[in-house]
Amino acid sequence: MIPTDTDIASDNRTPRPLADLRTALWRAVTDRDERAAGRVVLGALDDGLSTEEALLDLIVPVQVRVGTEWAAGRIGVAQEHAATAIHDRIIAAMAHREAGPAVPAPGAVRTVTVACVDGEWHALPARILAEVLRGRGHEVDFLGAQVPTPHLVAHMHHTAPDALALSSSLPTRLPTAHAAVTAVQAVGVPVLAGGAAFGTDGRHARLLGADAWAPDARSAAAILAGGLTRRTTGAVHLPADDLPHLSDQEYTFVAGDKARLVRATLAALEERLPAMRSYTQAQRDRTAEDVAHVVDFLSAALYVDDVPLFTDFLEWTADILQVRGVPAAALLPALACLAEELKDFPRALRLLTRGRAALEARDPRPPVPGPGTPA
Structure with missing residues (x-):
């Protein structure tokens, strides 16, 4: 069979380096330019990049960068959602392209x-x-x-x-x-x-x-x-x-009593930090949301009996707060208030104590209440 001009042109195309493709895709998704993003990915496929490579070596690294930039406060939630939605639609377009048949190896899950x-x-x-x-x-x-x-x-x-x-x-x-x-x-x-x-x-x-x-x-x-x-x-x-440790019922109590724990912590924070009384409703809502996240991760850590699950979450939250100009120590009053509410629960107290130690070790400055933070 004699190759057509199209076949020859395709054979002579040189794939762009992955680093260049990632840069181009990053620019497109952060500009919310779906057409440009599609041209980057689909063009790379036309140039010989495999579908798996496009997914795992092009789209995944850019999506990871989207999450990192959001956490650092350099892009907003809407921009992060837009980038994710663009990637999702590109993957849908990729799924409808013709591909050669593949057969799993003998013994593979079918x-x-x-x-x-x-x-x-x-x-x-x-x-x-x-x-x-x-x-x-x-x-x-x-x-x-x-x-x-x-x-x-x-x-x-x-x-x-x-x-x-x-x-x-x-x-x-x-x-x-x-x-x-x-x-x-x-x-x-x-x-x-x-x-x-x-x-x-x-x-x-x-x-x-x-x-x-x-x-x-x-x-x-x-x-x-x-x-x-x-x-x-x-x-x-x-x-x-x-999980035999669940027999102590600490997870069941904390998870089931979340709403009351959040309310009690907010009330205790107002007593400790009078400046909270002048918060706007939006600031109060944000603070309540932050406290609720702390309770959620405390519950999960109790379920699997894993201290790092809770301390890693606090460290991640502290990183985000510090990017926004709020010291990590701003979380400490909320942990202290929760400890008072959970004083009869040894595993919960251990988690809260370890969490406070992790925050104090990274940021010895006194807590400075900030808008929308739990302190």
């Missing part, structure tokens, strides 16, 4: 359901995994963000996939993730866990009984290529069977 834990709205990582797996020849059922556990289990019964890839970015969703892992395993489907919620080393995935854990999409694809079976078999167990 059918995979990819879903986010109930309450988890960050669906982009799961979507990227779904497309990587499709590109490697797996039959993929992508359910998207926030899948309620009863509906997920019903779907497992109806479709009987070979494996579930369960995604969660937020550690506060770990109790829900645990219920999902246990329920899905009860119907005979092994679970591969992934996402930041499960820890950078996968410790939370192992603790919650997942059959496997992957730090990224390539690792997940490699695990599924080798086959995935239930890590343990036998009688169905309850989530609490994996």
Whole structure:
């Protein structure tokens, strides 16, 4: 067959270096220019970049940068959402391009359901995994963000996939993730866990009984290529069977009493910091939101009995506050007020004490109340 002019032109095109492609895509998504972003990614595919490379070596690094720049206060929430939405639409466009057939290796998982834990709205990582797996020849059922556990289990019964890839970015969703892992395993489907919620080393995935854990999409694809079976078999167990420390009921109390704890902490903060009494309603709402986040992460840390989960969250929050000109020590009064409310709960007190120590070690300055901060 004689090649056409189009074929010759395509063969002579030189792919742009990945660093240049990332710079161009970054500029496009931060300018909210979807057409330009599409030209960067789809043009790279035309030049010979594989779909998997476009997803994992181009889009993922730029999306990570979007999150980093948001946390540093250099782009706003709306701009971050716009960039994420552009990436999502580009991935949808990529999915409809013609691709050569791929067949999983013998023994590989054939059918995979990819879903986010109930309450988890960050669906982009799961979507990227779904497309990587499709590109490697797996039959993929992508359910998207926030899948309620009863509906997920019903779907497992109806479709009987070979494996579930369960995604969660937020550690506060770990109790829900645990219920999902246990329920899905009860119907005979092994679970591969992934996402930041499960820890950078996968410790939370192992603790919650997942059959496997992957730090990224390539690792997940490699695990599924080798086959995935239930890590343990036998009688169905309850989530609490994996976590005997839950018998002290501290997690149940703190999670169930969240609304009262937030109200009591805000009232105590007003007594400690009279300047709060002159806050605007918007400032009070922001402070209440910050305190609620502290309680959420305290609850999650109690659930998995993991001090770093709580202290890492406080350090991350402190970084964001300091970028906005508020010292990390501004969090200390809120922790002190919560400790007073939870004085009869030894594990909660241990977490709060360690959290205060971490903040004091990084910022010895006295707390300076700021608008919308819990101090």
